[in-house]
Amino acid sequence: MRAARLTSPAATLTGPGAAGGADPVVLVAHGSRDPRAADATRALARAVSAARPGTPVWASWLDHTEPGPTEVLRDLAVAGHRRAVLVPLLLTAAYHHRVDIPAAVAAAARSGPPLSVRVTDVLGPADDTADPALLAGLCRRLGETRPGRFDALVLAAAGTRDARARRSVGRVADALGAEFGVPCRVAYASAAPPAAGVAVSRLRASGARRVAVSAYFLAPGLFHDAVTEAAGAAGAVAVAAPLTDAPELVELVLRRVDDRRVVASTG
Template sequence: MVLVAHGSRDPRAAVTTEALARAVAAARPGLLVRSSYLDHGPPRPAAVLAELEAAGHAGVVLVPLLLTAAYHGRVDIPDAVETARAAGLRVPVRVTDVLGPTGQGPHPYLVAGLRRRLAEAVGTAAGGAAGEFDAVVLAAAGTRDAAARRTVVQVAEALGVALGVPARVGYASAAPPTAGAAVAELRAAGARRVAVASYFLAPGRLYDTAMDSARRAGAVALAAPLGDAPELAELVLARAGAR
């Protein structure tokens, strides 16, 4: 299995991706799991695919570590496979769906992972006690792709239903509202304790931007990225058909 992340100049992102690869491998003993990156650092997907073919593997499943099927999923991932083919790759490569909704709504593992990270953040904010909140913002990177944004809204709605509280989406870039504006909107509507869930796979500039915005607006808890949450590892395996 090859995981394909977008990549980031922030070194925390690659560390987090490697941790997820280890979590996936631990959840499925005997499965070889490699990480690769579309940008900002090696190894590139084509290089990893070539190494696996040279090592004698008869087939590869490529899992995009993406939360929406926007440009990176529609264009960059297929281009990465085509680059490998152009370089002589012959081994069969199956590309899975992205980790976010793809027409069937959010996968239960995705919602469960968001709830885990949110519960961790709320517990920390409450000094280790059982913290409470009465609304939630799903903070996401942002995209100009309207269809992709609709899938983020689907996730926020599913999370709100699971938690039994109002939910809104807030973005770090590319589209309104910001995470801070979403927090402010919920507070203006009567919410007293707004928590922020993280629709990010790894930390980086956009994650920091979203969380800083939410903090300034009065959010009571800020969730960490999904990272190597057990539910995310299970979601990767489910997308690959290994569960």
């Protein structure tokens, strides 16, 4: 793996560290071949940094885009930081949260100076509850599409084979439906049925006349493109944009940073 090039506009390696300032925050996204996804993560990092002056904020990716979290953590340790907070930019606590992120943190511990790393909850439901900020962000993006009156919703997510993760998506759908007072069904872009077009068609077949689609995505990319195309072909009146750097998502990231409950830690 190539060495990381830490050129994030949101932070510098110097500054708080051994001096006792704010612990750096490392955002970890899944990664995508689509450059729009990395751009969205960088925009979120800048927004989080702007909302928390004095806190270094770094973007990293598990795949496809550099730097990875191992490189960022190792370089922070070399620069003199003693602690860091790692926030998974994930909406479900599935394989990447359980396996890939701990492996990245462990690799940094093996290859660099000591660094205590606190890994937070994912951005999706923690303790079986969808954060109000997450719901508010979804509502914002849906409202931006100006869908008019709708009588049913689809919450379209990326997809996972993890049954527990799918249940967490279902809880968000239930909460979103309750927010608008309409039925809300889950759809997936991969790994699990139903697809977005199928979910829209089923709601229309059951009597819904105007079905809108909420995008349970953090960034644009091929999955969101596929959802948009399929839902539109099935008759959806609107498909929301991903959360990207919505103010509510920034608030949620900072809540995770400030939550002292330890999901995982090293050092």
